[in-house]
Amino acid sequence: MEDIKKSQILTIQDIFNNGFNMFSIPDYQRAYSWGTSQRKDLIADIENVLEKQDYIHYTGTIVATEQEKEGDYQNFNVVDGQQRLTSIVILLATLKNNIAISKEDKTLITNTFLFKGRETGNTKRLFVLNGELDEYFFRKLDEPNYVSEENATKAHINLDNAFTEFKVWLDAKSSEEVNAILNVVKSKLGFLFYIPNTSKEAGLMFEVINNRGKELSELEKIKNYLIYFAEKAEIKDLYTAVNDYWPKVMFHLNACNQTSNQEENNFLRNTWIVFQQTNKSESYHVYKNLKAYYPPVHTSNWKRLIEYVKFLANAAETYNKLFTEVLLMMQ
Known part of the structure; x- marks a missing residue:
């Protein structure tokens, strides 16, 4: 061929x-x-x-x-x-x-x-x-x-x-x-x-996916944006963090059956309030606000984004423990 x-x-x-x-x-x-x-x-x-x-x-x-x-x-x-x-x-x-x-x-x-x-x-x-x-x-x-x-x-x-x-x-x-x-x-x-020509073009695809009308949770859009950021701003460590920690986020949310778009969005809003120390109203637009706080350029605070990815993984593990304990109490 x-x-x-x-x-x-x-x-x-x-x-x-x-x-x-x-x-x-x-x-x-x-x-x-x-x-x-x-x-x-x-x-x-x-x-x-x-x-x-x-x-x-x-x-x-x-x-x-x-x-x-x-x-x-x-x-x-x-x-x-x-x-x-x-x-x-x-x-x-x-x-x-x-x-x-x-x-x-x-x-x-x-x-x-x-x-x-x-x-x-x-x-x-x-x-x-x-x-x-x-x-x-x-x-x-x-x-x-x-x-x-x-x-x-x-x-x-x-x-x-x-x-x-x-x-x-x-x-x-x-x-x-x-x-x-x-x-x-x-x-x-x-x-x-x-087949994208470059890693930057591949990263851009994630933003295209986010904005083409496909039904995605805010959590999925955040992940896509982080990959886009990592490729566009050439921050290899951010890409590595997403690849290493995002499976843990999804594993723990799956384990406690918090997998619908609404449930993932609730998780994202709760964690954003804690991580960003923001008000409740802003938490309803996490994807939009994350893009505003952290534009995809090398001078942006990409280290903070790596902290955010790790925070989400830890929060998902805590979520799993809490929901599992509640389920056991109800049995």
Whole structure:
């Protein structure tokens, strides 16, 4: 395959370059959060394409930044589109386990989208989730019915539901229909695949994401802005802090089930009042005020932003303990 251009419509098989492009979800990204309604929409798209297989159906945008190569393999970090991409990979893994799929196609799915070299003890992962969820995801590729009863966060549950819902859908299909679905997923779903030229351009994408009408919590917008700040002002330590501490923020909020936009916003407002020593009314516009206090230039107080990231991680841990204790008292 020729080198991928900066921006073009590609199938998922092209995006993975037939198994020579490897994708990782950075730790600062939100864990898998798609629910049943989003997966139903994806299934509906595929069903529609099944009726008219003579065109490429535009399915969404994937933004990824190039990382270091490993021999013939190109590494990418997914900047945007990770929820849809994760769902597609889960669907492909579910197709691989379906009895209607031939041995040759099972091997193709594994070697193109999941992993290579496992039989020799030199496994090369082609799609890696972030944080502790990846270990669970990797196990479910072999044991799709496995369900964790310990440390099960909302992301774990979303992952379980995705495997289950896709299996139920496929099990209701004939062998011919299952193979037609595989063909659609591989070669009839089109994605705008965009590779930013520089880290600054990648950082700018986070501000674009924040302001394009996509439903995000204030907490998610704050995270995106911090990444944007780090790239634009060239503050490597801020980027490192977000990558190191943001997974802890999300883990503890997931653990105490404070994961809706409203719940995340409440957490952000409460912590902003304490951290910034501000009044309650200002706490309703944390994203806006953070941008005003700390513009994305090197002379801004980026050290204070690193303190803020660490403060959020500690506050989320305290949140988790408080909500867990309340839940125990109510039982």
